[in-house]
Amino acid sequence: METVIGIWESFRPALGSALVLIGAILAIIGTVGVLRFPDFYTRLHAASVTDTAAATLAIAGMALLAPSFAVVFKLAVVWLFLFLTGPTASHALANAAHKAGLQPFIGRVGRPVGGSE
């Protein structure tokens, strides 16, 4: 049991840093998607999916790096709030754009049919 805890304590900082780095890379991937996708709705998809996953990964990594339980609790509060408000804000954005008459591109990329611009 002692050796198991010792191995876990030696692996913990490396695992936490790796999770934070994976989350940050996922944030870059989502941003590239937002920059390159052709349409508002596809951009919204890229941003919302990667934001939730990146926040979850980065906060899990920071919880592994945390020195005390109070820090873990604060991280859990931040994660819960992001997990609840991220999809809600995405839904509100898509609903507002749809109600305002913004049409998605239908057809091949590069030659859009029925575009909104």
Added chain:
Amino acid sequence: MIGAAAIALVVSIALMLIRALSGPTLYDRVLAVNSLGTKIILLLGVIGFLTGRPDFLDISILYALINFVSTIAILKFFRYRSFQVSLTRRGKGGA
């Protein structure tokens, strides 16, 4: 390695700022600002762990609250052109 994560988040914020400044429609800009806020929340936590002061997480919580409320307020204003409208279904032409 956590420094590399901070740099990656800064690069991500800079790229998202391009979309916020050049978005063709209003909704692209709102989406970019909302996503940028999420990345700033993560960056605040990462900076706290980088400098050995996890108290930065309090600022993170506050930023998460303000980010969500500002997104909903901007969308509400640009749909109704006013803040004095009930968002429940009681009023005429509600959500």
